[in-house]
Amino acid sequence: xxxxACSVQGMARLFLYGTLVxxxxxxxxxxxxxxxxxxxxxxxxxxxxxxxxGQSNSTFHTDSARALGVWxxxxxxxxxxxxxxxxxxxxxxxxxxxxxxxLSGTQxxxxxxxxxxxxxxxxxxxxxxxxxxxxxxxxGVYTANFMLSGAMEDQFLPFSVFTCxxxxxxVTWCPSLSTQLGKVTNIGIGTAFPGPAAKFHVEISSLSAxxxxxxxxxxxxxxxxxxxxxxxxxxxxxxxxxDPDRKSTRLNS
Numbered sequence: 078x079x080x081x082a083c084s085v086q087g088m089a090r091l092f093l094y095g096t097l098v099x100x101x102x103x104x105x106x107x108x109x110x111x112x113x114x115x116x117x118x119x120x121x122x123x124x125x126x127x128x129x130x131g132q133s134n135s136t137f138h139t140d141s142a143r144a145l146g147v148w149x150x151x152x153x154x155x156x157x158x159x160x161x162x163x164x165x166x167x168x169x170x171x172x173x174x175x176x177x178x179x180l181s182g183t184q185x186x187x188x189x190x191x192x193x194x195x196x197x198x199x200x201x202x203x204x205x206x207x208x209x210x211x212x213x214x215x216x217g218v219y220t221a222n223f224m225l226s227g228a229m230e231d232q233f234l235p236f237s238v239f240t241c242x243x244x245x246x247x248v249t250w251c252p253s254l255s256t257q258l259g260k261v262t263n264i265g266i267g268t269a270f271p272g273p274a275a276k277f278h279v280e281i282s283s284l285s286a287x288x289x290x291x292x293x294x295x296x297x298x299x300x301x302x303x304x305x306x307x308x309x310x311x312x313x314x315x316x317x318x319x320d321p322d323r324k325s326t327r328l329n330s
Contacts, residue, residue, distance in 0.1 A: 104288040105187075106178050108264060109168060111281070112144035119264075121146065122170035126162030131155040135164040135277075146281040148266070152198060154274050161274040163245075165204070167265035174208075174262035181258045183286035185235040188266065190281040192225035198268055198277040199224050203234060203284070206263035210241060210251040217241045217251040222269045229282060245270050258286075 110117040126133045135150025148166050155162045169175040186203050202220045210217035219241050221234040236258070241251030264284060268277065 104182055106180055106183055106286040107283065108178060108180075108286060109284040110144065111139050111141075111146045111283075113141065117283075119168035119175060120170055121166055121168045123148070123150070124165040124167050124171050124265075125150070126152075126155060126164070128171075129155075129162075130157060131162035133162040133164050135166070137166055140280075144282070147279075148281065149194075149276070149278040151276045152268050152272065152274050161272055163268050163270045163272070164277075165265055165267035167204070167263060169263070174206075177261040177264065178286075179259040180261060180286040183236075183258070183288050185233050185237075185287060186221070187283075187285045187287045188223060188232045188234070188281070189229065189283045189285075190225055190232070190266075190279055191227055191229045192277060192279055193227060194276055194278040195227060196275070198272060198275045199226070200269040200272055201225060201279070202267050202269050204263070204265035204267060205239070205254070205257075205261055206265075207254075207257035207260040208262050209257050209260050212248075212250045215243050215248075217243055217248060219251070219254050219257075220267075225279065229280070233287065 107114075107117050109119055112118075121137050123135045123137050125131070125135055132153040132155070133151060134153075135148060137146065137148045139145070140147050146166075150164045152161050152164055154160065186205070188203055192199055200222060201224075202222045205219040206216060207219070210219065219239040221239045223232040223234055225232070236254050239254050240247055241254075242248060266279075266281065266284075
């Protein structure tokens, strides 16, 4: 009976947890797609470092047959800086704004994309601009870095990992992004800066905002921390705990 009671309680806890996760993670706000949907189709423009004296370049086009945005380019060394520049892809374009959906009630951005150049750039960022992140003539840009592989996957970036920048430098005068989710005027994806000088070929399926909890699968600007592995890198001593009198075992939490 004790064993049956434990099983029932365990199932109840799992059911409750699943219900809570489903309820929290159920809200998804589509922001940008490439399938022709009028609500999520935007004009996109490449903004490369020649605007600041660099030599990087990139191009963008929509593959309507596959409902993908195709962005490829080459990040090059900026001569007078002697360091790699950048390539950005922005909607609705440089010095333009649009009325994007209200992202209130969500917890982060989801970028569904892949990098097809196996030897190319793998580290990118997602960008958000809002009407409230301004100081005089300066427009703050909220950014968060993520990694892409050759597989088409969702990259979830909690709003808590975004930092506000102006011309690539972190600034402190932007309001908290959590107060700006209903004021988004521009969105974008860029090569992470600073980063390597290399080529890239990115296919983008969609951008959205989700209420997915950060405790679930996420991608952030920081490397993940392994608590325990079995490859010798983060080894720990493990011990079993049993209750022989009841002829059953349990995992100690």
